Each structure stands twice: as structure tokens, then as C-alpha cells.
Amino acid sequence: MAPHIDRIAQPWGTRTPYGPGTHWPVRVDSHLEGGLDPAGVDRWVQSASILHSNGDALDIAVKDDRIVGVRGRAVDRVNHGRLGPKDLYGWQANHSPDRLTTPLIRRDGELVETDWDTAMAAVADRTKELLAERGPSSIAFYTSGQLFLEEYYTLGLIAHGGIGTSHVDGNTRLCTATAAAALKESFASDGQPGSYTDIDHADVIALYGHNMAETQTVLWTRVLDRLAGPNPPAVICVDPRPTPVAQHARVHLAPRPGTNVMLMNALLHEMLEHDWVDHEYVDAHAVGFEELTKMLDGYSVERAAQVCDVPVEDLREAARLIGTSERLMSTVLQGFYQSHQATAAAVQVNNIHILRGMLGRPGCGILQMNGQPTAQNTREAGADGDLPAFRNWSNDAHIEDLARVWNIDPMDIPHYTAPTHAMQIMRYIEDGSIRFLYVTATNPAVSMPELGRMRSILSQERLFLVVQDIFLSETAELADVVLPAATWGEKTGTFTNVDRTVHLSDKAVDPPGEARSDLDILVDYARRLDLRDKDGAPLVKWTTPEEAFEGWKECSRGRPCDYSGLTYDKLRGGSGIQWPCNDEHPDGTERIYADGQFWSDPSYCESYGRDMVTGAPVSPTEYKALNPEGKAVIKAAEYLPPHELPSEDFPFQLITGRTLYHFHTRTKTARAPQLQAAAPEVWVEASADDARAQGWVEGDVLEITTPRGGVTARLRITGIRAGVLFLPFHYGYWDTPGGDHPDDHGRAANELTLTDWDPASKQPIFKTAAAAATRVRAADGKQAPAPTTTASRPVDGASVPPTTGGPDALADEELQDEEVGR
Ligand SMILES: Nc1nc2c(c(=O)[nH]1)N[C@H]1C(S)=C(S)[C@@H](COP(=O)(O)OP(=O)(O)OC[C@H]3O[C@@H](n4cnc5c(=O)[nH]c(N)nc54)[C@H](O)[C@@H]3O)O[C@H]1N2
Ligand SMILES: Nc1nc2c(c(=O)[nH]1)N[C@H]1C(S)=C(S)[C@@H](COP(=O)(O)OP(=O)(O)OC[C@H]3O[C@@H](n4cnc5c(=O)[nH]c(N)nc54)[C@H](O)[C@@H]3O)O[C@H]1N2
Ligand SMILES: [Mo]
Numbered sequence: 001m002a003p004h005i006d007r008i009a010q011p012w013g014t015r016t017p018y019g020p021g022t023h024w025p026v027r028v029d030s031h032l033e034g035g036l037d038p039a040g041v042d043r044w045v046q047s048a049s050i051l052h053s054n055g056d057a058l059d060i061a062v063k064d065d066r067i068v069g070v071r072g073r074a075v076d077r078v079n080h081g082r083l084g085p086k087d088l089y090g091w092q093a094n095h096s097p098d099r100l101t102t103p104l105i106r107r108d109g110e111l112v113e114t115d116w117d118t119a120m121a122a123v124a125d126r127t128k129e130l131l132a133e134r135g136p137s138s139i140a141f142y143t144s145g146q147l148f149l150e151e152y153y154t155l156g157l158i159a160h161g162g163i164g165t166s167h168v169d170g171n172t173r174l175c176t177a178t179a180a181a182a183l184k185e186s187f188a189s190d191g192q193p194g195s196y197t198d199i200d201h202a203d204v205i206a207l208y209g210h211n212m213a214e215t216q217t218v219l220w221t222r223v224l225d226r227l228a229g230p231n232p233p234a235v236i237c238v239d240p241r242p243t244p245v246a247q248h249a250r251v252h253l254a255p256r257p258g259t260n261v262m263l264m265n266a267l268l269h270e271m272l273e274h275d276w277v278d279h280e281y282v283d284a285h286a287v288g289f290e291e292l293t294k295m296l297d298g299y300s301v302e303r304a305a306q307v308c309d310v311p312v313e314d315l316r317e318a319a320r321l322i323g324t325s326e327r328l329m330s331t332v333l334q335g336f337y338q339s340h341q342a343t344a345a346a347v348q349v350n351n352i353h354i355l356r357g358m359l360g361r362p363g364c365g366i367l368q369m370n371g372q373p374t375a376q377n378t379r380e381a382g383a384d385g386d387l388p389a390f391r392n393w394s395n396d397a398h399i400e401d402l403a404r405v406w407n408i409d410p411m412d413i414p415h416y417t418a419p420t421h422a423m424q425i426m427r428y429i430e431d432g433s434i435r436f437l438y439v440t441a442t443n444p445a446v447s448m449p450e451l452g453r454m455r456s457i458l459s460q461e462r463l464f465l466v467v468q469d470i471f472l473s474e475t476a477e478l479a480d481v482v483l484p485a486a487t488w489g490e491k492t493g494t495f496t497n498v499d500r501t502v503h504l505s506d507k508a509v510d511p512p513g514e515a516r517s518d519l520d521i522l523v524d525y526a527r528r529l530d531l532r533d534k535d536g537a538p539l540v541k542w543t544t545p546e547e548a549f550e551g552w553k554e555c556s557r558g559r560p561c562d563y564s565g566l567t568y569d570k571l572r573g574g575s576g577i578q579w580p581c582n583d584e585h586p587d588g589t590e591r592i593y594a595d596g597q598f599w600s601d602p603s604y605c606e607s608y609g610r611d612m613v614t615g616a617p618v619s620p621t622e623y624k625a626l627n628p629e630g631k632a633v634i635k636a637a638e639y640l641p642p643h644e645l646p647s648e649d650f651p652f653q654l655i656t657g658r659t660l661y662h663f664h665t666r667t668k669t670a671r672a673p674q675l676q677a678a679a680p681e682v683w684v685e686a687s688a689d690d691a692r693a694q695g696w697v698e699g700d701v702l703e704i705t706t707p708r709g710g711v712t713a714r715l716r717i718t719g720i721r722a723g724v725l726f727l728p729f730h731y732g733y734w735d736t737p738g739g740d741h742p743d744d745h746g747r748a749a750n751e752l753t754l755t756d757w758d759p760a761s762k763q764p765i766f767k768t769a770a771a772a773a774t775r776v777r778a779a780d781g782k783q784a785p786a787p788t789t790t791a792s793r794p795v796d797g798a799s800v801p802p803t804t805g806g807p808d809a810l811a812d813e814e815l816q817d818e819e820v821g822r
Pocket of ligand 3: 174175176371372
């Protein structure tokens with residue numbers, strides 16, 4: 001066994017270097033509570049990580065029917081045994097004494113404990129009343145990227161097929177709507193072309209607005225191990241902050257926020273100039289090349305250097321690396337998806353790969369990343385603005401086929417228009433046309449933009465709000481009924497990561513109190529509504545996760561995300577398996593789009609695409625004319641300036657995002673002591689230039705304001721680009737400590753963000769707003785409570801104590817970082 005290391009201080013652990021085309025060595029990471037010896041564990045139960053989208057396989061350690069730790073699974077293709085800090089420590093939240101254990105119902109303005117029957121009757125009765133009085137359009141569902149596939153499929157069936165509402169979306173709208181939209185634009189279907197094993201082969205890895213080091217720590221470990229080995233790849237980083245990715249990059253482009261399309265167009269322009277184009281591939285497998293050539297006229301690197309404010313030589317060098325690479329891998333995430341012109345920017349990354357013919361081969365993958373552990377399933381199963389199994393809502397034959405699977409009338413599935421996106425659902429509630437909102441596993445009172453508005457929408461008297469959560473979140477506090485859910489480790493189900501790897505997560509222990517699995521609650525709801533198919537049989541034909549999975553398999557058969565070759569048994573024991581998995585590919589499929597074959601045939605494809613400026617859907621006729629033979633679509637985009645630019649009153653550009661140690665609104669990570677200690681309170685990042693100009697020092701308390709609200713936070717001076725402020729969005733109000741925050745609504749980044757979204761993906765813009773900053777209190781010797789191991793590390797010279805897992809981390813932690821060479 002290797003020496004114990006503090007995985008808070010060293011989030012990526014020790015290096016296991018490897019060279020191109022060789023096997024990534026195994027390293028098994030584990031954490032067990034209270035000095036427990038692995039031999040003392042009663043049983044290990046198979047699962048995967050739930051605090052990001054990487055899909056790291058792990059076993060849950062159980063002793064005396066309690067979760068006591070986790071251990072990475074060496075056999076799994078995704079992580080080869082490794083785990084990140086959130087996975088090593090985050091499970092402790094399951095034991096929190098403040099878990100919800102009984103349903104709550106609002107009586108005389110107060111939430112009081114009640115029994116399941118009373119709570120569920122209230123929810124079902126209100127649904128039935130509204131259906132009778134106002135029809136299905138008064139009912140909406142807002143779900144998550146954190147439930148299981150079986151739960152989403154059940155929810156989508158209830159909402160689309162049973163109730164008949166098209167107001168169904170997930171927080172995936174805030175997260176990876178643009179991943180899906182960009183894939184639909186270029187390939188007419190969702191589904192990631194890449195595979196994590198592309199890291200093993202790539203000679204250039206480009207990360208666009210993706211702080212992989214902090215947000216997919218194990219995937220980044222794979223990159224670090226390549227960088228430490230022979231013939232390492234060149235990393236390109238596009239991010240205005242000095243992330244750990246930027247630190248390891250051959251070229252770091254730090255553009256002005258909101259200028260991604262300009263930057264991408266210049267890279268593409270440079271590729272055309274040098275003819276770094278695989279013309280044979282483009283001629284055979286793509287449409288739209290001429291339009292791109294025309295559009296790029298004028299997008300010189302010189303112009304982009306000015307607009308994005310990056311050195312022209314760096315743009316040239318990035319284009320040269322990309323253009324001359326032999327195996328190019330690209331990843332895209334929130335720096336693109338939550339910024340201005342989200343879909344248009346993300347699509348240009350696809351265009352690079354199409355131009356270079358770099359798809360479907362080892363080392364040549366695109367990952368339009370997901371963020372949440374099960375976001376892929378929300379999209380697949382039709383619990384967001386999509387229909388199940390990537391069926392096309394504007395193709396009547398697909399609606400008929402779905403109606404066949406569900407044994408209902410096609411007219412019972414609303415498809416007169418695209419399903420309503422989350423921001424629009426909130427708008428309809430504000431207007432009063434939606435009167436019932438059922439929220440599962442998401443916390444919009446902290447995670448949606450413009451929180452002042454969000455609170456007023458969610459606390460409306462005429463809205464019946466149901467919140468199904470594991471804690472009394474800020475959103476649950478506004479609910480009419482709160483339903484206590486069982487979570488990961490307490491229920492069984494499957495979920496799928498970014499590179500299409502499906503994992504099974506088995507139940508390890510019983511949930512606390514009367515908490516029930518989300519699936520059980522949804523099935524109960526369907527029974528109480530008495531939803532039926534056209535033969536009078538129950539619409540939801542299952543009660544257990546495995547039965548739901550079998551139902552889903554039939555729904556997915558023959559579609560791109562084909563699960564028909566999978567079973568729970570097949571997923572037990574070994575590695576996760578990548579879809580499509582069917583008779584033709586019984587062991588799954590490592591890379592899709594090999595040999596220039598796409599799922600974009602007009603009769604088969606999931607989407608005909610949208611206009612990326614107006615968001616208008618492309619009509620079936622237009623699409624057939626554009627792409628009759630089902631090729632890849634090269635879609636060009638004009639750069640447009642961001643909507644809210646700095647002004648005299650609001651001179652800074654505000655961006656928001658994450659830190660390594662916390663997950664979202666911290667309902668889990670703040671209840672894991674090691675993680676909370678590493679990043680206990682909100683901070684704001686600003687550049688040394690701006691600090692000098694304003695006379696600020698590390699630890700000063702600043703008030704950041706936008707036209708929507710204010711946040712107070714201590715200053716951390718970092719290498720972020722000048723003129724830009726960064727706030728982590730993790731800090732809401734359920735554990736507001738007072739102190740720096742006498743004002744109860746001065747901590748969450750989304751007090752400041754604006755109501756605006758990308759026209760094609762409808763993803764809100766969390767990463768470009770104009771803001772002002774003033775000092776309200778001097779540092780008084782205190783430092784910002786920000787980690788030093790991450791993008792928030794202080795600029796050179798600042799004396800800030802290093803982040804560790806606490807003073808006793810090394811002595812007390814029973815963390816093993818074993819290196820099992822293979
Ligand atoms: N530790 C941790 N890991 C997580 C999560 C978490 O909460 N915590 N959440 C998971 C989820 S759901 C998601 S969606 C992912 C998100 O993962 P990421 O997208 O990697 O995380 P973010 O911090 O939101 O944003 C990434 C970067 O975008 C940059 N950025 C901001 N504006 C711009 C811009 O205009 N252009 C460019 N090029 N870059 C810009 C920011 O500086 C930031 O470093 O992480 C997943 N993993
Ligand atoms: N300013 C700003 N805002 C952002 C972002 C940003 O970068 N900047 N990022 C956006 C992104 S990418 C995302 S994904 C969202 C995330 O936003 P949210 O989804 O609102 O954040 P979470 O804290 O993950 O909320 C999940 C909720 O589900 C509960 N939960 C966990 N497990 C279970 C379960 O098994 N069952 C049930 N019923 N409940 C469960 C948790 O307790 C928690 O309350 O935030 C978005 N908002
Ligand atoms: Mo996300």
C-alpha cells in the first residue's frame with residue numbers, strides 16, 4: 001500500500017504515467033470512515049459516482065447496515081479504480097441528521113409533518129382538480145440530472161403520455177441543453193461521438209470553457225498521467241481564468257467572456273487559410289462547407305485578437321496545433337454552454353472535427369460534456385424537452401412509434417410544438433397559466449438565474465409547489481408539499497455518463513425514516529391519478545427499477561441510444577458498458593460515427609436543428625433539402641456581441657461557476673466535513689491589476705452588484721483576466737452563518753445573473769453579466785475562504801495558508817491511495 005495522502009490537498013493523487021496507445025494503469029482510491037480496516041467491511045455494493053458526470057465506478061462499503069466508505073472499481077473502463085475528492089467524502093451526507101424523513105405539508109402557512117397517504121392524496125387531488133378545471137397545460141414538471149434512468153422514463157411517461165402536458169423539463173436546461181443542441185445541429189442527434197479512451201491516443205487535447213481538473217477530476221487525472229508519460233499530448237485551454245487546466249496547457253487562450261464564437265471562427269478561418277482540411281472526408285460525409293467558407297470571410301486571427309483580447313500568436317499557435325494534429329480530442333463545457341452564443345460556439349468545435357475528418361477513430365473524439373451524473377438519461381428518457389430515445393417531436397412517425405410502445409393514442413402525446421423549456425415554465429407560472437409544479441431533485445431557488453424573481457415565482461399563492469428532495473432545500477422551504485426521497489446508495493437504478501457508459505447502482509442500505517425512492521413515489525402518483533393505456537391497463541406497467549429498465553429497453557430498441565442488449569445482470573460484476581448495446585453490438589460500442597456514418601437521415605434523426613440566431617426550428621422540408629443523405633452538417637455562425645456589456649455604472653464582466661470541493665447548492669458537499677472545510681464560504685475572484693487600480697487587498701469584503709441584486713464576498717486576488725470577476729454559485733442560504741452576510745439574500749451568485757438564454761438550446765446565460773464592485777469592509781487580516789489548490793489559488797506573493805483536509809487530515813484519514821500496477 002502506498003503512503004496515505006491528503007486528497008483535499010492533492011485532489012488528483014499521485015501520477016501513474018503512460019504513453020500513447022498504452023493502457024492507463026490501475027490505481028485504487030478508497031476512503032473508509034473511522035480508521036476502519038477494509039477487512040472489517042460487511043459487504044461492498046456496486047455503484048458509480050453521483051457528484052459529476054464522469055461515471056467513476058465504485059463500490060459502497062457497508063458495515064452494520066450503514067454506509068461507511070467507498071472504493072474505486074479497478075475493472076471499470078472509466079476510472080480504473082480512481083476516485084475524486086467529492087466521491088471519497090461526499091457519501092457522508094447520506095447520514096446527515098437533517099435528512100428529510102417524513103412528508104411535510106403546508107398548514108396555516110407552516111410546513112408540518114404528515115403521513116404519506118395525506119401528502120400523496122394532496123398532490124394527486126390537486127393534479128386532478130387542475131386537469132378538470134384548466135387542462136394539462138396548467139401542470140408542469142421540473143426534474144434533474146441526478147435521478148436514475150428508470151425514474152426519468154417513468155416521469156416522462158406520466159407527464160407526456162399520461163397527463164399530456166408538454167411542460168416537462170430538467171435542470172439539464174441549465175446544464176447540458178447546449179451539449180444536446182450542438183450535437184443535434186451537427187449530427188441531427190444527441191449522443192457523444194467520443195470515448196474517454198481517446199485521451200489514451202490523442203496528440204492534442206483542446207478544452208473549451210471546461211475546467212476539467214476541478215469538475216471531472218478523474219478524467220483530468222487521466223490527462224495528467226498522459227502529460228507525465230512519454231510523447232505527451234499538447235493541451236489547449238480556452239478559459240478566462242488560470243484554471244489548473246490552463247496551468248498545464250501548451251496554449252492558454254483567455255478570451256473576454258462572451259466572445260467564444262469570434263475565437264472559434266478565427267481558429268476555423270486559420271485552418272482554411274492553411275488548408276488544414278480533409279477534403280475527401282468533407283466531400284463524402286458532410287454538407288455546409290461552402291456556407292462556412294463564406295461566413296468565415298473576415299474572421300482573421302488579427303480581428304479576433306482584438307475582439308477577444310488574446311495575443312494573435314497564441315491564436316495562430318492554437319490553430320496550428322489543432323490543424324496539424326494527428327489525433328485531436330476536444331471537450332466543451334459551461335464556459336461555452338452558459339456563455340453568450342452557446343450553441344453557435346459549441347457547434348464550431350464540431351465543425352473543427354468534421355473539417356479534419358476526426359470522428360469515430362481512437363484519439364479523435366468530441367465530448368460535448370455533461371455535468372450532472374445522470375443528465376444524459378434525462379435527455380434520453382424524455383424527462384426534459386425531448387422525447388424518449390431521441391425520437392423527433394416534429395416527425396409524426398416517431399410520435400406514432402412512441403404511442404405504440406406506450407399503448408396509447410398518438411394524439412395523447414402533445415407534439416404541436418417543442419416541449420416547454422424551464423425558463424419558459426417559470427414564465428408561465430409567473431403569468432398564472434401554470435398552477436402546479438412538481439420539482440424533483442433540483443434546487444431552483446438557488447440555481448436558476450435572477451433569484452429575486454425566482455423566489456417570487458415559486459412562492460406565489462396560486463401555485464401548488466411539490467418538492468421531492470432529500471433535504472429541506474431553499475426550494476423545499478417554499479413548497480406546499482415536501483416529499484422525502486431515498487437517494488444514491490438507498491435505491492437501485494442505472495445511469496449513463498458522458499461517454500455513453502451505463503452503470504448500475506445497487507441499493508446498499510435502507511433510506512432514513514419513511515423516505516421512499518423517487519421511483520416508488522412516481523409510481524404511487526401514477527396509480528393515484530389512475531393513468532391508463534388505451535386498453536384500460538395501468539399506463540405505468542412497472543413497480544421495480546428492473547421492470548422499468550426492461551420497459552425502457554423496449555422503448556430504446558432501434559434508436560441511437562439502444563439499451564436492448566443490456567440487463568442488470570450484465571451490468572453487475574464487471575465494467576460499465578457503452579450504448580448502443582444490442583444484438584449487433586452485444587458488448588456495447590466504444591465510438592459512434594465510425595466511417596462517416598451518422599444518425600442524421602431525415603426519417604431517423606432526432607432533430608432537424610434550429611436557426612442558431614433566432615432559435616426557429618428547421619422544418620422537415622428544409623432539412624430534407626439540406627441533408628437528404630444523412631451526412632454531418634457544418635453550421636456556420638456569425639459572431640454577435642454579448643447582450644449585457646460593461647458600462648460606466650457596471651464596469652466589470654461577471655462570470656460564475658464551480659470549485660473542486662463543492663457540488664452545486666452544496667446540499668451534499670457542505671454536509672461532508674472535509675469538503676466544507678476546504679471551501680467554507682463564498683468568495684469573489686479579481687485580477688491583480690484591478691485590485692491595484694481599486695486599492696483592494698486579499699480578504700477585503702466587496703459588494704458585487706448588477707441591476708438584479710447584490711452579493712458580499714471576500715476578495716481573492718488571482719490570475720483571472722483583468723476586468724472580469726468570478727463568483728462560485730455554490731452558496732445559498734440553508735446554512736447562512738451570518739458573519740459577512742447580515743443580509744439574508746447576499747450570498748448566492750444567482751442574485752446577480754440575468755434572465756436571458758441561448759436562442760437554440762434555451763440554456764440560461766450564467767457567465768456574462770455586467771457588474772460593479774465596491775469595498776464595504778477592509779480585510780482585517782482575514783483571507784478569502786477560497787481553495788489554494790484550484791483556479792482560485794492566490795497570485796504569486798500572497799501569503800495564504802494552503803488548503804488541506806484539516807489539521808488532522810494525514811493522521812486521521814484512512815484514505816488509501818494504493819497503486820496496483822497492471
Ligand atoms: N467540483 C465540482 N464538479 C462538478 C460540479 C460541481 O458543482 N462541482 N458540477 C458538475 C456539473 S452539473 C457541471 S455542468 C460541470 C461544469 O463543469 P465546468 O464547465 O468545467 O465548470 P464551470 O466552473 O461552470 O465553468 C468552466 C469554466 O468556464 C469559464 N468561463 C466563463 N465564462 C467563459 C467564456 O465566456 N468563455 C470561455 N471560454 N470560458 C468561460 C470559467 O472561468 C470556468 O473556469 O461540472 C460537474 N462537476
Ligand atoms: N450562477 C450559476 N448558476 C448555475 C450554474 C453556474 O455555473 N452558475 N450551473 C448550473 C448547472 S450546470 C446546474 S447542473 C445547476 C444545478 O442546480 P441544482 O440542480 O438546483 O443543484 P443541486 O444542489 O444539485 O440540487 C439538487 C437537489 O436535489 C436533491 N437530491 C439529491 N439527490 C436526490 C435524490 O436522489 N432524489 C431527490 N428527490 N432529490 C435529490 C439535493 O438535495 C438538492 O436539493 O445549477 C445551474 N446554475
Ligand atoms: Mo450542470
